[in-house]
Amino acid sequence: MEFGPHLMLATLEGAVTAAVLALTAAGLSLVFGVMRVVNIAHGEFFMLGAVLAWGVTQAVAGPWGYALALLVAPLLAGALAVAADVTILKRLSYDPERTIVATIGLLYILQQLTLMTYGPEARPVVAPFDARIALPWVEHGAEGWRLTWPWGLGTTVWKLTVIGAAVAVLAALWLFMARTRAGLVMRATQADREMATAFGVPVERVYALTFGLGAALAALAAVLIVPIQQAHYLMGADPLLLSFIVVIIGGLGSLPGTLVAAVLIGLSDGIISVFFSPTLAKILATLLVALVLVFRPQGLFGKRAA
Amino acid sequence: MLRIEGLRAGYGAAEVLHGVSLTVAPGEILCLMGRNGAGKTTLLRAVMGLLRPMGGAVWLGEMRLDARPAHRVAGQGLGYVPQGRRLFAGLSVAENLQIGLMAGGGKARRDEVLDLFPRLRDRLGQRAETLSGGEQQMLALARALCLGPGALLLDEPTEGLQPSMITAIRQVVADQRARGVAVLLVEQRIDAVLPVADRVAFLENGHLAEVMSAGALRADRGRANRYLGV
Ligand SMILES: Nc1ncnc2c1ncn2[C@@H]1O[C@H](COP(=O)(O)OP(=O)(O)OP(=O)(O)O)[C@@H](O)[C@H]1O
Numbered sequence: 001m002e003f004g005p006h007l008m009l010a011t012l013e014g015a016v017t018a019a020v021l022a023l024t025a026a027g028l029s030l031v032f033g034v035m036r037v038v039n040i041a042h043g044e045f046f047m048l049g050a051v052l053a054w055g056v057t058q059a060v061a062g063p064w065g066y067a068l069a070l071l072v073a074p075l076l077a078g079a080l081a082v083a084a085d086v087t088i089l090k091r092l093s094y095d096p097e098r099t100i101v102a103t104i105g106l107l108y109i110l111q112q113l114t115l116m117t118y119g120p121e122a123r124p125v126v127a128p129f130d131a132r133i134a135l136p137w138v139e140h141g142a143e144g145w146r147l148t149w150p151w152g153l154g155t156t157v158w159k160l161t162v163i164g165a166a167v168a169v170l171a172a173l174w175l176f177m178a179r180t181r182a183g184l185v186m187r188a189t190q191a192d193r194e195m196a197t198a199f200g201v202p203v204e205r206v207y208a209l210t211f212g213l214g215a216a217l218a219a220l221a222a223v224l225i226v227p228i229q230q231a232h233y234l235m236g237a238d239p240l241l242l243s244f245i246v247v248i249i250g251g252l253g254s255l256p257g258t259l260v261a262a263v264l265i266g267l268s269d270g271i272i273s274v275f276f277s278p279t280l281a282k283i284l285a286t287l288l289v290a291l292v293l294v295f296r297p298q299g300l301f302g303k304r305a306a
Numbered sequence: 307m308l309r310i311e312g313l314r315a316g317y318g319a320a321e322v323l324h325g326v327s328l329t330v331a332p333g334e335i336l337c338l339m340g341r342n343g344a345g346k347t348t349l350l351r352a353v354m355g356l357l358r359p360m361g362g363a364v365w366l367g368e369m370r371l372d373a374r375p376a377h378r379v380a381g382q383g384l385g386y387v388p389q390g391r392r393l394f395a396g397l398s399v400a401e402n403l404q405i406g407l408m409a410g411g412g413k414a415r416r417d418e419v420l421d422l423f424p425r426l427r428d429r430l431g432q433r434a435e436t437l438s439g440g441e442q443q444m445l446a447l448a449r450a451l452c453l454g455p456g457a458l459l460l461d462e463p464t465e466g467l468q469p470s471m472i473t474a475i476r477q478v479v480a481d482q483r484a485r486g487v488a489v490l491l492v493e494q495r496i497d498a499v500l501p502v503a504d505r506v507a508f509l510e511n512g513h514l515a516e517v518m519s520a521g522a523l524r525a526d527r528g529r530a531n532r533y534l535g536v
């Protein structure tokens with residue numbers, strides 16, 4: 001394949017990574033922004049999303065099973081996160097350091113429980129449709145510009161759907177934060193927890209909702225990607241690492257920054273993986289984090305701490 | 307009527323307020339004065355429930371406030387204007403007011419409040435932290451008024467403002483008094499207190515040292531120096 005079409009394929013792979021990463025990192029960023037909790041267990045909620053999707057599609061076969069998984073997996077993961085918030089984080093008064101230790105514990109509990117019940121195998125989840133489409137390319141020939149259909153230039157409809165779904169969910173998340181009463185209350189809590197309390201905001205309930213929403217976003221991202229990736233009890237590590245990279249680059253707690261950084265890291269990950277190697281992609285992303293931490297510790301979009 | 311009875315509060319094991327009792331009647335401005343670190347802010351925070359009292363009680367009318375969860379205090383009609391304004395940064399002026407409205411008032415209340423602060427009406431879409439210092443203080447006051455308070459707690463609302471702003475804020479506070487709101491106003495400077503106060507209370511190391519009428523203080527300004535150390 002020529003360079004142009006090859007680059008287009010790599011970009012598409014990168015866009016899928018970016019879409020899923022943006023969803024996952026948005027959850028991590030939201031939790032950190034509003035609650036100041038660094039959720040080390042975030043990747044496990046991603047893993048639970050994939051495992052639950054497998055469970056649901058086993059119980060209900062066909063596209064309807066998958067549609068059900070899209071709904072059930074985020075809801076269950078979110079409910080579990082709410083329970084963890086109320087029983088663990090709240091008791092630690094959301095202390096930034098102690099909650100790190102607590103979520104590390106939560107990470108191992110979720111991982112081991114999954115190993116004990118679901119087992120060590122990687123299991124596939126079938127996409128609700130498996131159509132492929134060929135992609136066009138523009139070429140300059142004797143008779144001017146024309147569309148061609150290079151052999152091998154194509155993708156699955158599912159990958160395009162994943163990108164579209166992630167964009168839609170992120171747009172909905174933005175609308176929720178910017179336009180609804182609950183979103184307003186969350187932003188006020190993020191800005192000044194004590195003043196929010198002084199104006200009647202039930203901060204603990206807001207925290208529970210935020211933690212649940214963050215986990216649900218990770219779980220949803222996993223349901224979207226699991227037809228491409230398979231469900232495995234250790235699959236939470238990569239999304240956790242990448243989410244942290246994205247959240248640090250974008251600026252802790254800044255949602256727009258998180259999204260821009262997810263696109264940046266996702267696309268470059270896809271492109272570098274295709275042309276060079278996935279390891280190089282990870283090395284460069286980690287290097288970028290180091291550079292950001294040295295030269296712009298507040299992140300590309302974060303505000304400098306007062 | 308805001309009634310504070312033997313209120314004790316502090317941080318961790320350290321008690322800062324050692325049993326303070328005060329009442330503020332509806333339509334009265336009680337000024338609370340005292341040196342830096344006397345415990346003025348601590349008193350207001352304890353009344354708001356932001357600091358769990360170690361003892362004593364707080365009443366607003368017939369409603370006991372100190373036993374409630376902190377987020378259920380404001381809804382009883384307690385408007386708080388904290389020291390340093392503490393607006394919700396990143397939220398617009400309109401959204402800051404919205405948070406105040408959620409605790410009490412409705413759409414009509416919002417218009418009423420904005421009529422008091424025309425400058426805010428022109429800046430509804432602007433982010434709170436981009437306002438000037440005086441406008442920020444107006445917003446902090448407007449946010450508290452949005453919930454239609456029966457009692458208003460103000461912590462040094464004129465700190466660092468230019469005279470025209472101080473006058474404007476003072477006017478709004480006096481207007482609230484005229485509407486029957488009980489006002490507990492913390493101020494540091496005696497000339498900021500005398501034009502508005504009905505009574506003045508002096509706090510010294512967490513004890514209430516003296517409460518006197520504004521008239522008596524006007525006649526004997528030197529008396530205040532003992533508590534303020536100027
Ligand atoms: N968050 C806190 N943790 C521990 N101690 C505190 C805290 N806030 C205040 N204090 C202490 O409580 C005492 C009273 O402080 P407070 O802020 O109530 O004084 P203040 O009268 O409002 O002073 P100022 O005029 O400077 O505003 C001080 O000794 C202060 O050091």
Ligand SMILES: [Mg+2]
Nearest residue numbers: 346347348389
């Ligand atoms: Mg103070």
